Amino acid sequence: MEAFAPKRRNSEGTGFASLVDFLLANARVVLGVSGAAVLALATLAVKRLIDRATSPPDGDGDEKAKQKSLEESWQELSSAQTAPKPPHASRREALEEPLLLPAGSGPGHDSEDALPPPETLPAEVKARLCLTLQEKLLVCYQDRASASEAVRTLGRQLSEDICAELQTGLKKHAKLPFGRASLSVDLSEGLIGAGGTLEVNFLLPLVLEPDLWAPIPGEQTVVNDPRVWMIKRTAVEYFPRGSSPWDTFLVGGYFSSNAVTRALRKVLEASVNWPAIGSMLECVVRPAVAPDKLKLEVWHEQIGLDITLCPRAEAGDKTLLAAPFGEPVQHLWQQNFHAVELSRLKELDGRDSGVRQRCLHLLKAAFGTQPCWRKLTTGHLSHVLLHLSGTEPDWSEAALADRFRGALEDLLRRLEEASLPCCFDGRINLLGPLSAEEIEEIGYLLYEALAEPDLWDGIGL
Structure with missing residues (x-):
């Protein structure tokens, strides 16, 4: 078996030599003149290493000669690598045939061209590319912070329809004799809330008999806070309790905003058919779960509304809204x-x-x-x-x-x-x-x- 080993090595060497010849023949085209020279020297050194490894030992003298020859080959390679390269123009002139560039590396495939053109970027990304805070704010106002005129018109129409349906539902409850409900100025201003919805307030006026109710400023009460007011029931000796429909909301002789809010929430949740109203208006209307506020959530395919119901009382030229406060202060009215x-x-x-x-x-x-x-x-x-x-x-x-x-x-x-x-x-x-x-x-x-x-x-x- 060992007799066939040298032949196999020689055949392997012949195949390697053919590969080397092929590389050297094409190196000038692919690598240029200097690159071909470096590759030739490197190949020669590697070939001598392989010949030395595959040939039988011939003595110490031949070993030293081959070792010296190998060292000279590596020195020639080092000198070729450290030699100054010819200028770029001479390399270009030396090329006789054009090189085949890899796919995607041509002049039309630069790294800059890999980025999408600016006109294809989304509007939000374009806003980010603005250079100044001024430009960013103007884009934000146009796109996100303010509702368009068409959206305001649709929002107003939906709000008026929902308000009319709510008014019809409240008329069925004699214990809540609210006046004619109206919309606040939020809708006309196009203010957008945190969820991207239009903010709307329904003002529900409380029709209080002026001879039976007296607004008292907060600083004249034990609360001693000018932000809030209390509404006291008066003339009880002449007009006993029951003379006013609002007497059912008295707490300690004062008109309680908390009691009104609780009664109105019950009406919203149990007495108004919001699914039917939403189906008629082609939207979804539902009471929101908010412990301290009366809210309706409205979702239309083009718009969302955040509606707050605000029971309102008048104290001369001042507007008082039901504003439940946390313990221990309750049953008060807040100047708005x-x-x-x-x-x-x-x-x-x-x-x-x-x-x-x-x-x-x-x-x-x-x-x-x-x-x-x-x-x-x-x-x-x-x-x-x-x-x-x-x-x-x-x-x-x-x-x-x-x-x-x-x-x-x-x-x-x-x-x-x-x-x-x-x-x-x-x-x-x-x-x-x-x-x-x-x-x-x-x-x-x-x-x-x-x-x-x-x-x-x-x-x-």
Whole structure:
């Protein structure tokens, strides 16, 4: 068997030599002149190593000679590698035939061409590519923060139809003699809530007999809070209990907002056929599970509505809404400035063609990105802008980014002070209903957002 071993080695060597010859023959075309030279020397060295390994030993003299020859071959290879390469132009002239480039590596397949053209990017990605905060805010306002006129029109029609159906259902309950319900100004302003839905308020007026009910400011009661009011039942000696349909909601001689809210929630959940109403209006209408608010969720194929029902009482020129507070304060009515806030912003924008209302929409969108930020209502953000309007004269569109950042910084300062005075009654602190922990959490996240190098990323829009 050992006699066949040298032949097998020689045949293997012959096959290897053929492979080497083929590589050397094509190396000049593929690698160029210098590359072919390097490959030839390297191949020669490797071939000598193989010949030495496959040939029988011939003595110490031949071993030393071959070792020397091998070392010379490696030296020649090293010198060829360290030799200066010819200039790029000479290499190009030396090429006699064009090289076959791999698929996808030609001039039309550069790495830059691998990226999709800008016109194919989604609108949201395009907004990210804007260079300035000003441009990003304008795109956000157009696409996300404000409803279009068509959406507002559809929202108003749906809201009016649902409000009419609710009014019809309430007429069946003599114990809840509400007046004619109306829509708030939120819908006309196109304010969008945290879930991308239009915010709508249904105002349900309470028709109270003026001789039987007397509104009392909160600072004149044990509560001693100008934010809230109490409504006292009067003239009981002349008009005993039962003379007014609202007497069933008395608690300790005062008209209870909690009792009215509970009764109205029962009507919404048990006495109104919302599936039938939704089917008729081609949408889904259902009462929302909210322990402290009366809400309806409406989903249409083109729009979503977030409807809040607000029982409303009048105290002269003041509007009082049912606002249940946590223990131990309950059964109170809260003075509401919502309508006058938005009207004031609209009036100021009309004077100087300002962007206060746009800024309010953008602030609403920004503060809908964090759950704790949602505790700040439209009223809080509106008052920040009203306060800022007293110190900043420029509200042009070119200053939108500056006013937006300024509003956030002013809000952060007021959170640090835990004080946001009402513009229409300086005794009222609008941050009063929030706990110290809630104010600290809101302020901390807002501070982190303002500390980001890019405010856009900080607020998470």
